[in-house]
Structure formats: structure tokens, C-alpha cells
Amino acid sequence: MNILESKDLRKIYGAGESEVRALDGASLTVKNGEFVAIVGTSGSGKSTMLHMLGGLDRPTSGTVVVDGRDIFGLKDDELTIFRRRKIGFVFQNFNLVPVLNVYDNIVLPIELDGNTPDKAYIDQIISTLGLESKLNNLPNNLSGGQQQRVAIARAIATKPAIILAD
Numbered sequence: 461m462n463i464l465e466s467k468d469l470r471k472i473y474g475a476g477e478s479e480v481r482a483l484d485g486a487s488l489t490v491k492n493g494e495f496v497a498i499v500g501t502s503g504s505g506k507s508t509m510l511h512m513l514g515g516l517d518r519p520t521s522g523t524v525v526v527d528g529r530d531i532f533g534l535k536d537d538e539l540t541i542f543r544r545r546k547i548g549f550v551f552q553n554f555n556l557v558p559v560l561n562v563y564d565n566i567v568l569p570i571e572l573d574g575n576t577p578d579k580a581y582i583d584q585i586i587s588t589l590g591l592e593s594k595l596n597n598l599p600n601n602l603s604g605g606q607q608q609r610v611a612i613a614r615a616i617a618t619k620p621a622i623i624l625a626d
């Protein structure tokens with residue numbers, strides 16, 4: 461089964477002289493369990509592509525189907541909930557919440573969904589990623605690699621169907 465499909469994705473930023481065709485007909489299919497790497501030079505559209513695949517931004521045209529659901533057919537609030545449950549996103553710049561400590565950043569998507577974190581699973585993620593001693597730190601008191609691992613922990617904490625790591 462295909463967990464993720466995009467067809468003919470286009471994203472045009474700006475207009476006229478400042479128009480940028482960041483994506484121009486990008487199609488891709490990912491099967492369940494498959495690991496895919498998207499490679500390209502800086503500015504070639506990788507982040508744009510991942511943001512569309514993750515439903516973080518709407519394309520100019522084209523479709524994205526996640527687990528059988530055409531995500532841009534959803535209303536904004538439905539898409540937010542679908543995204544939170546199905547997709548773990550590791551941002552290129554991590555996007556940690558600066559006023560929350562490491563632990564609260566990691567469980568934030570679970571709590572936003574009104575659920576209680578599965579403590580054993582969260583502890584396992586924290587220890588696998590070597591973050592035990594930093595749980596009370598704010599993000600700006602962490603090294604770049606530590607911040608990146610918090611972002612990864614947050615992305616996998618909800619047990620999403622897909623992880624998109626920019």
C-alpha cells in the first residue's frame with residue numbers, strides 16, 4: 461500500500477519579476493515502510509516539497525494523498541488535526557517552542573490532541589536520543605545537535621504514520 465503520494469505538485473512563490481517556481485510538477489509515491497531520501501542543491505525545493513507533503517502549506521496546484529486521504533480536500537482545522545495524528549515533522553530549523561522545556565516540547569503534539577503521553581514510550585525515546593539530563597532545559601540552552609534530537613523526539617512521540625525529516 462502507498463502511505464504517501466503526490467501528483468504534479470506546483471508551488472509558485474511571489475508574482476511577476478519576483479516569481480519563484482519552487483516546485484514544478486513534483487510527483488512521488490512512497491510505500492508503507494519505505495525510506496526515501498530527496499536530494500538536491502540548496503534552493504532546489506526540498507523544504508517546499510516536504511512542507512506540501514506534510515500539509516504545512518498548500519500547493520499552487522497538485523495533490524497529496526496521505527494514507528488514502530486527499531489532504532488538501534480537508535478544511536484548515538481538519539487538516540491540522542489530521543497532520544498532528546498522522547505526520548511527524550522535523551523542521552530544518554527545528555522550530556522548538558522557546559518557552560517550553562525539552563520534555564514539554566516533546567509531548568506537546570500529544571497534549572494538543574488532548575491525549576496523555578504514553579510514559580514508557582516517551583522515556584524510551586528520550587533515552588534512545590540521549591536527552592535524559594536535559595529534560596528541564598529550555599531549547600536555547602541546548603547545543604544544535606541536542607535541539608535537533610528534541611525535534612526528532614517530538615516528531616516520533618505521537619507514533620505517526622509518516623515521518624518527514626527536513
Ligand SMILES: Nc1ncnc2c1ncn2[C@@H]1O[C@H](COP(=O)(O)OP(=O)(O)OP(=O)(O)O)[C@@H](O)[C@H]1O
Nearest residue numbers: 473474480482500501502503504505506507508509
Ligand atoms: N516563502 C517563500 N517566499 C518566496 N520564495 C521562497 C519561499 N520559500 C522558499 N522560497 C524559494 O523557493 C526555492 C526553494 O526553496 P526551499 O527552501 O524549498 O529549498 P531547499 O531545497 O530546501 O534548500 P536548502 O537545501 O537550502 O534547505 C528557493 O529559491 C527559495 O528562495
Ligand SMILES: [Mg+2]
Nearest residue numbers: 506507552626
Ligand atoms: Mg531546505
